[in-house]
Amino acid sequence: MKAIPHAGALARNRGLQVDAMNRNTLKEHIGQGRLIRIVGAHNGLTAKLVEEAGFEGVWASGLEISTSHAVPDANILTMTDFLNASSEMAHAVSIPVIADCDTGFGNSNNVMHMVKRFEAAGVNAVCIEDKKFPKVNSFISGRQDLAPIAEFVGKIMAAKNAGNTDAFMVFARVEALIAGWGHGEALKRAHAYVDAGADAIFIHSKSDRPDEIIEFCRDWDKKAPLLICPTTFHIDEADMEALGINIVIYANHGLRAAIKSMQSVLNRIEKHGKSGIDDKIVSMDEVFRLQGMYAMKHNEKKFLKTGLGSVKAIIPAAGYKVDDSLRSLVEDRPVGMLDINGKSLLQRNIETLNIAGVQDVSVVAGYQAARVIIDGAGVVDNREFKTTGIMYSVMQGVDEIADKNLILYSDIIIDCCLLENLLKKEADIILVGDRSYKKTSYRNKKLELIVTDNPFQDGHRTIDTNRKNIVKKIGDDISEQEGDCEFVGLALLSKKGMRLLVDEYKASNLGETISFADFIQCLVEKNHEVLVYEVTGGWMEIHTFEDYKNACAVFS
Numbered sequence: 001m002k003a004i005p006h007a008g009a010l011a012r013n014r015g016l017q018v019d020a021m022n023r024n025t026l027k028e029h030i031g032q033g034r035l036i037r038i039v040g041a042h043n044g045l046t047a048k049l050v051e052e053a054g055f056e057g058v059w060a061s062g063l064e065i066s067t068s069h070a071v072p073d074a075n076i077l078t079m080t081d082f083l084n085a086s087s088e089m090a091h092a093v094s095i096p097v098i099a100d101c102d103t104g105f106g107n108s109n110n111v112m113h114m115v116k117r118f119e120a121a122g123v124n125a126v127c128i129e130d131k132k133f134p135k136v137n138s139f140i141s142g143r144q145d146l147a148p149i150a151e152f153v154g155k156i157m158a159a160k161n162a163g164n165t166d167a168f169m170v171f172a173r174v175e176a177l178i179a180g181w182g183h184g185e186a187l188k189r190a191h192a193y194v195d196a197g198a199d200a201i202f203i204h205s206k207s208d209r210p211d212e213i214i215e216f217c218r219d220w221d222k223k224a225p226l227l228i229c230p231t232t233f234h235i236d237e238a239d240m241e242a243l244g245i246n247i248v249i250y251a252n253h254g255l256r257a258a259i260k261s262m263q264s265v266l267n268r269i270e271k272h273g274k275s276g277i278d279d280k281i282v283s284m285d286e287v288f289r290l291q292g293m294y295a296m297k298h299n300e301k302k303f304l305k306t307g308l309g310s311v312k313a314i315i316p317a318a319g320y321k322v323d324d325s326l327r328s329l330v331e332d333r334p335v336g337m338l339d340i341n342g343k344s345l346l347q348r349n350i351e352t353l354n355i356a357g358v359q360d361v362s363v364v365a366g367y368q369a370a371r372v373i374i375d376g377a378g379v380v381d382n383r384e385f386k387t388t389g390i391m392y393s394v395m396q397g398v399d400e401i402a403d404k405n406l407i408l409y410s411d412i413i414i415d416c417c418l419l420e421n422l423l424k425k426e427a428d429i430i431l432v433g434d435r436s437y438k439k440t441s442y443r444n445k446k447l448e449l450i451v452t453d454n455p456f457q458d459g460h461r462t463i464d465t466n467r468k469n470i471v472k473k474i475g476d477d478i479s480e481q482e483g484d485c486e487f488v489g490l491a492l493l494s495k496k497g498m499r500l501l502v503d504e505y506k507a508s509n510l511g512e513t514i515s516f517a518d519f520i521q522c523l524v525e526k527n528h529e530v531l532v533y534e535v536t537g538g539w540m541e542i543h544t545f546e547d548y549k550n551a552c553a554v555f556s
Helices: 007-012 044-052 062-068 079-092 108-120 149-162 181-197 210-220 237-242 251-274 282-291 293-303 322-328 345-355 390-396 417-425 495-507 516-525 545-554
Strands: 036-040 057-060 096-100 125-129 169-174 199-202 226-228 247-250 311-317 360-365 378-381 404-408 412-414 429-434 449-452 470-473 485-494 530-533 539-541
Touching: 007 429, 036 044, 036 062, 036 251, 044 057, 044 079, 044 251, 044 282, 057 079, 057 247, 062 079, 062 096, 062 251, 079 096, 079 108, 108 149, 125 149, 149 169, 149 181, 169 181, 169 293, 181 199, 181 210, 181 293, 237 282, 251 485, 282 293, 311 345, 311 378, 311 390, 322 545, 345 360, 345 417, 360 390, 390 495, 404 417, 404 495, 412 417, 412 485, 417 429, 417 485, 417 530, 429 449, 429 495, 429 516, 449 530, 470 516, 485 495, 485 516, 485 539, 495 516, 539 545
Parallel strands: 036 057, 036 247, 057 096, 096 125, 125 169, 169 199, 199 226, 226 247, 311 360, 311 404, 360 378, 429 530
Antiparallel strands: 404 485, 412 539, 429 485, 449 470, 449 485
C-alpha cells in the first residue's frame, strides 16, 4: 500500500480544502484507512514548521516541552506549563493538535479539569498513559511503574465525561511493553481502555526492532484506531497501513534535529566567529515570515488607523547624481545611506515618520540598491534608475493609496514638528516651501522654486495659519527674484490628490525622466489646485559635503 500523501495532496484527493485536517475533522478521518502523520513540537514556531512541512497534525510532546524548559521529562512541569505550550501550538496552526498529557496530572478529578482546559484551548485530543504518577520518560531504564487497570479505566471515563463536544478525543497510551509486562498484558489493557471509552489506543515500545508492535497489531481486533511512535524502531509507512495502524507520531525528531543544528552552528561561531555560517542558518526574512511579521504589516495597512486615517510615505531614493564634494562618500551607497552619527539619513527620516504615526513607508531604491538596509520600511527596486526621473520612482512606490500620502525626497532630513504640522493640513495636493531660502548661503545647484498667489512679505513675522496659498508656478528655471519659496522635497496628497497624480501620470506622454516638480507644474497648467505650506526651517538638505558636516554636527 502507498504511504499517505502530504497535506496538499490529501486535500486534493479527498476534495477538501488545503486545511482539511482541521479541528473538526480529526475524529472523522481516523479509521478511514489512511495513515495520518503527526509530528512532535513544543511551541508555536515548531508547530508551524510541522504544518508547513505538510504533516496532518501536531503532537504537543511532553518530552519536547520539558526539554525546551531544560528539565527532565518526569512530571517536573505542571499541567499549566503543558497547557500553555499546547494552546500556543493550537493557535499557531490550522491542523489538529494532540496534547501529550502524561498520566493526566493526578487522579480522575485532575483529569476532568485537564480535559476542560485543553479542549477550551483549542486542542483536538489529549493522550494519557497508564503509568503511576510521577512518570519517567519511557526510554529511560529503571522505574516504569504501571497504574492498576481499574484506576486508569476510571481516568478514561472521567476524561470522556468531561469533554464538551463529540469531536474532542481521548487517546489511551498502553505502556505494558515499555514496562516489560508483555504482549498479553498490553492487549488486556488496550481492550479495557476501549471498553471504558478511549477513542484510540497508543501502543508504545522502546525496542529497536518493530516485532512486538507488529505482533500487537496483528492480534488487535480493530475495536479502536491504533497509534504508534517509531522512535527507536522503524516501519515503512506503507507497512503501517497494511498493519492497520491509523496514526504515526514522529514525536521528537524536530527537536533532535534542531539541537544538533544549533550545537553545530554555535560551536562554529565559538571557534571561528560568524564567518561561514550564513548558509547554515535561515535569513531574517524567513524568521519574520514565520512569526507573521509581514502578515501583521499587511493588516496594519488595512486596519491600523490614527486620527489622520491611513497614511503612507514614499521616499524616492534611486538617484545617483551628486555634487562632486560628496562623490567619494557615495561610491558604494546612495546619499540616503550616508551615516549621520550612527544612523543613516534614511533611517532617521523613517524614525521621524514612525514617531508621527506613519508606519507604512516605501523606499524606492536604485543606485546601490543592495546597500539600502533599513528598519521600518519596505524597499522597492527601481532598476531603471539611470534613465528615469523622480516621478517615475514615486510611481514605483505606489501600491494602495492611503487617506494621506507623503512624498519625501531622500536627500533631506525633516523634524517631527514640521511633519506633524503638515499632516494636519487639509488639501488635495500641498507642497512644503521654505521662504527663507534667499538668506541661506550659496548652493551649487538649481533650486526648485515656487511662485504663489499669496506670498508672505519678506521680513514680516508671522504665525502658521490655514490661509490658502496657491502654487502658480514651480520649477528650477524660476529666478530668485521671482520665487517666493523653495520646494524642500516634501509633499502631502489626499487620497483624491494621489489618485489624480497617478491617473495624470499614466495618461500623460511626458516621459519617464520628468522630475516631481516639473510634473506638478504640468498639473498647475491644467488648472489643478496645488497649495503650498510655507515654513522657515524644520528641515536640512544633504547636497554638499558641507551640508553633511552640518547634519552630523546637529545630531552629535
